[in-house]
Amino acid sequence: MKTDDKIPILLIGIGNEFRKDDGVGLVVARKIAAKNIRKVAVMEYSGEGTSLMEAWRHAQTVILVDAIASGGQAGTIHHFEAHRENIPANFFNYSTHAFSVAEAVELSRALGKLPEIVHVYGIEGEDFAAGAGLSVSVENKIEKLTEQIMQEITILLIRNHLIKLSPV
Amino acid sequence: MNDTKTANSKDKIIRVDYLARVEGEGSLYVKVKGGKVKDVEFKIFEPPRFFEAFLRGRLYKEAPDITARICGICPIAYQMSSSQAMENALGVKVSPGIRNLRRLIYCGEWIESHVLHVYMLHAPDFLGYESAIHMAKDHGELVQKALRMKKLGNEIMEVVGGRAVHPINVGVGGFYRAPSKKELQALVDELKWCREAAMDTVRLVAGFNFPEFDMDYEYVALSHPSEYAITEGRLISNRGLNIDVSEYEQCFEESHEIHSHALHSAIKGRGAYFVGPLARFNLNFDQLHDEEKKLAEEVTCTPPVNNPFKGIIIRSLETLYAVNESLRLIESYEPPEPSMMAITPKASRGCGCTEAPRGICWHRYTLDDKGIIQDAKIVPPTSQNQKQIEKDLYAYVSQYMHLPKDQLTWQCEQAVRNYDPCISCATHFLKLEIDRED
Numbered sequence: 226m227k228t229d230d231k232i233p234i235l236l237i238g239i240g241n242e243f244r245k246d247d248g249v250g251l252v253v254a255r256k257i258a259a260k261n262i263r264k265v266a267v268m269e270y271s272g273e274g275t276s277l278m279e280a281w282r283h284a285q286t287v288i289l290v291d292a293i294a295s296g297g298q299a300g301t302i303h304h305f306e307a308h309r310e311n312i313p314a315n316f317f318n319y320s321t322h323a324f325s326v327a328e329a330v331e332l333s334r335a336l337g338k339l340p341e342i343v344h345v346y347g348i349e350g351e352d353f354a355a356g357a358g359l360s361v362s363v364e365n366k367i368e369k370l371t372e373q374i375m376q377e378i379t380i381l382l383i384r385n386h387l388i389k390l391s392p393v
Numbered sequence: 394m395n396d397t398k399t400a401n402s403k404d405k406i407i408r409v410d411y412l413a414r415v416e417g418e419g420s421l422y423v424k425v426k427g428g429k430v431k432d433v434e435f436k437i438f439e440p441p442r443f444f445e446a447f448l449r450g451r452l453y454k455e456a457p458d459i460t461a462r463i464c465g466i467c468p469i470a471y472q473m474s475s476s477q478a479m480e481n482a483l484g485v486k487v488s489p490g491i492r493n494l495r496r497l498i499y500c501g502e503w504i505e506s507h508v509l510h511v512y513m514l515h516a517p518d519f520l521g522y523e524s525a526i527h528m529a530k531d532h533g534e535l536v537q538k539a540l541r542m543k544k545l546g547n548e549i550m551e552v553v554g555g556r557a558v559h560p561i562n563v564g565v566g567g568f569y570r571a572p573s574k575k576e577l578q579a580l581v582d583e584l585k586w587c588r589e590a591a592m593d594t595v596r597l598v599a600g601f602n603f604p605e606f607d608m609d610y611e612y613v614a615l616s617h618p619s620e621y622a623i624t625e626g627r628l629i630s631n632r633g634l635n636i637d638v639s640e641y642e643q644c645f646e647e648s649h650e651i652h653s654h655a656l657h658s659a660i661k662g663r664g665a666y667f668v669g670p671l672a673r674f675n676l677n678f679d680q681l682h683d684e685e686k687k688l689a690e691e692v693t694c695t696p697p698v699n700n701p702f703k704g705i706i707i708r709s710l711e712t713l714y715a716v717n718e719s720l721r722l723i724e725s726y727e728p729p730e731p732s733m734m735a736i737t738p739k740a741s742r743g744c745g746c747t748e749a750p751r752g753i754c755w756h757r758y759t760l761d762d763k764g765i766i767q768d769a770k771i772v773p774p775t776s777q778n779q780k781q782i783e784k785d786l787y788a789y790v791s792q793y794m795h796l797p798k799d800q801l802t803w804q805c806e807q808a809v810r811n812y813d814p815c816i817s818c819a820t821h822f823l824k825l826e827i828d829r830e831d
Contacts, residue, residue: 241462243462270558271558271559273466273558275509275513275540275543275544276547276557276558278540279540279544279547324509324513324514324525328524328525328526331526332525332526332529332536335526335527335529335530335533335536336529336533336536336537337533355443355447
C-alpha cells in the first residue's frame with residue numbers, strides 16, 4: 226500500500242468493558258469517535274495482539290489507548306512514543322491474552338512493520354473484576370486523558386499538513 | 394519469577410509464578426524430595442468469572458452472546474455449544490445449510506486458534522526462543538506466514554459471524570443473516586494459499602526435537618458417524634465410554650482443589666482424562682481427509698500418538714483439515730433459507746457439546762416456560778485437562794529429574810503449553826465455602 230493510501234491517523238481503544246477499568250480505552254475511543262475528526266479513524270479492539278497488528282497495518286500513525294496494571298496509583302496517565310522506545314514489560318500485560326498489546330508492538334518492531342508513529346496512552350486501573358463501569362479514580366481522569374490525546378491529534382494533523390491553520 | 398532450587402541433588406522445588414505464553418494467569422509448582430516428586434500444582438489464579446451466575450434470569454437467546462465473552466480466542470465454541478444446548482432443550486433441529494455454515498465458522502476458529510498456538514506460543518519452545526518476538530528476529534518470514542494464516546481464520550469468522558472477536562451473527566437456531574455465495578467465494582484464493590502453508594507447517598513442526606515421553610491416557614472426544622466431529626456427536630473414549638452428551642454428568646464429575654480457581658474434572662471412578670487435538674486425532678483419525686492422513690504418514694505421526702509434546706504436529710494437521718473442510722463447505726454453499734429456525738420457548742432442559750480448539754466444551758441449561766435461564770453449567774476444555782496436566786508434570790519430572798534445573802523448568806512450562814491451556818476460559822466458576830463460628 227502506498228503511503229498516500231494509508232489511514233493518516235488510526236486511534237484504537239483497547240479493552241473489555243465487562244472487566245471494569247479494563248474498559249477505559251473503549252470509553253476514551255468512543256469520546257474521540259463522537260467528535261468525527263476528519264482524517265482520524267477510530268476502532269475498538271479486545272487487545273488480542275495479532276488482530277491489532279492487522280488493524281494498524283494500513284495506518285501511518287497509530288494512537289493506542291489502554292488500561293494499565295503496573296502497580297502504580299490508580300488514574301495515573303502514561304504516554305509512550307513506541308516508535309522511539311520499547312514499551313516497559315510490566316505495562317499493558319493485564320490482558321489475559323497470551324499475545325497482547327506490548328507483544329504486538331514489539332513483534333511489529335522486530336518484523337519492521339511498526340507504523341511510522343505509534344503513541345501509546347495508558348491509564349492506571351485499580352479494579353479489573355468482572356462487571357461494567359469504571360472506578361472513580363479512573364473515571365475522574367477520562368476528560369484529562371481525552372484532552373491530552375486531542376492535543377496530540379491536533380499536533381499530528383498540523384505536522385502532517387492534514388489541516389490548515391487559518392491566518393489570525 | 395521463575396525459581397528452581399536445589400538443596401541437594403535429590404531435593405528440588407520448581408516454581409514458575411507466571412506462566413508465559415498461555416491464555417490467562419496461572420502458575421506452576423513442583424516439589425521433589427528425596428528423589429521423588431511429592432507435590433505438583435498447576436495453579437489457576439485468574440479471578441473467577443461467574444458466567445454461570447450471570448446467565449440466570451437471562452433469555453435463552455442471549456446465551457450465545459454472553460458465553461462468547463468467556464474467551465476472545467474461542468468464542469465460537471461457546472456460541473455453538475450454548476446454541477446446541479438451547480436447541481436440544483427446545484426441540485429445534487437446524488437445517489443442513491445452517492449446520493454447514495456453523496461448521497465453516499468453527500473451522501475459522503480452529504485455524505486462528507491453532508495457528509496462534511503453533512507459531513506464537515509453542516514453536517518458540519522447540520526452536521529455543523523466549524518468545525515469538527525473539528523468534529521473529531531470526532525467522533521473520535515464518536512469523537509473517539503465521540500472521541497471514543491466522544488472519545484467514547479471523548476472516549472466515551468475520552464473514553460468517555459479523556466480526557472476528559465475539560461474533561454477533563450467531564444465534565440459537567442459526568444465523569441472523571446468511572453470507573452470500575460471493576462473500577464466501579472471496580475467501581477461496583487465500584484458503585488455497587493457506588492449504589500449502591498448512592502443509593509446510595506440518596512438515597516444519599514434525600522436524601522438531603521431541604522429548605521421549607509417552608503416557609497412557611484416556612482420550613475423550615466427540616465422534617460423529619460421517620465426519621471428523623466438530624459441531625456435534627456422541628462422547629467416546631479409548632476406554633469404552635460411548636454416551637450421549639446429555640449423559641455427561643452421569644459419567645463425569647468436578648471437584649474444587651484449594652490451589653486453583655478452576656474446577657478439576659474427572660471421569661467417575663477412573664480420574665484424569667485428556668481432551669483436545671491429540672484425543673480427536675487418536676479417536677477419529679480415519680475421518681480426516683486423505684490429504685491429512687497421507688501427510689501424517691509422510692511425517693510418521695499416525696495413531697496412537699501418546700507423546701503430548703507432539704500435539705504441535707496434530708494441531709498443524711488439524712489446521713490443514715480445517716482449511717480443506719472450509720474449501721469443501723464453500724464450494725457446495727447455498728445460503729440457507731431461512732437462516733434461522735423459528736423457536737417457541739418452553740420449560741425445558743438441554744445439553745450441548747462441541748469441539749473447541751482445545752477440546753470438548755460442554756453446556757447445560759434449564760429454562761422456564763418463557764425461555765428464561767434458571768440454571769446453567771459450563772465445562773470448558775481447560776478445566777477438563779487440568780488433572781491430566783498435573784499428572785503429566787508428575788511423570789515428566791520423575792523421568793527427567795537429572796536434567797539441569799533451567800532446562801527442566803523450561804520443559805515443565807512446555808509440558809503445560811502442550812495443552813494450549815486457556816485459563817481465562819477455565820475460571821468462570823468458583824465453589825465458595827463459608828466456615829462460620831456462631
